[in-house]
Amino acid sequence: MLNGILWILRTGAPWAELPDRYPSYQTCHRRFQKWVRCGVLKDILCVVAEALHDEGYLDVKEAFRATDTKLKRQVAIKILPTSLAADHARLARFQREKEVLASLNHPHIAGIYGLSRSGSPVARSRSIMQHRPGETRR
Numbered sequence: 001m002l003n004g005i006l007w008i009l010r011t012g013a014p015w016a017e018l019p020d021r022y023p024s025y026q027t028c029h030r031r032f033q034k035w036v037r038c039g040v041l042k043d044i045l046c047v048v049a050e051a052l053h054d055e056g057y058l059d060v061k062e063a064f065r066a067t068d069t070k071l072k073r074q075v076a077i078k079i080l081p082t083s084l085a086a087d088h089a090r091l092a093r094f095q096r097e098k099e100v101l102a103s104l105n106h107p108h109i110a111g112i113y114g115l116s117r118s119g120s121p122v123a124r125s126r127s128i129m130q131h132r133p134g135e136t137r138r
Helices: 002-011 025-038 040-054 088-103
Strands: 062-068 073-079 112-117 125-130
Touching: 002 025, 025 040, 088 112, 088 125
Parallel strands: none
Antiparallel strands: 062 073, 073 125, 112 125
């Protein structure tokens, strides 16, 4: 069931296109709606994120809310802290996280608009993402 829901979240495909190897799309969709309503999906995604962090596949970074003045929209900017910017393994992890995020397409997951690095001696990597209002995990 969860794998079917994750497949939809990752691909952004309509529920009716859920492959046959998963339970029926109707069952997965009903469960998804129930889990969203009661907060179970958020809890599952938080546990997965914590496990990915513990295993070194997800990195903690500074995040800021900002305004994209060219397109007049709210964005979230996540910056790899200066203390980690020189660590090649951390930079690679930051890049992998953004690649995974870019492969997901769902209204409950923030989209990524781009990656950049500053030109400073200790270049700081940052990602510009869709701003999702709500409570913080801290």
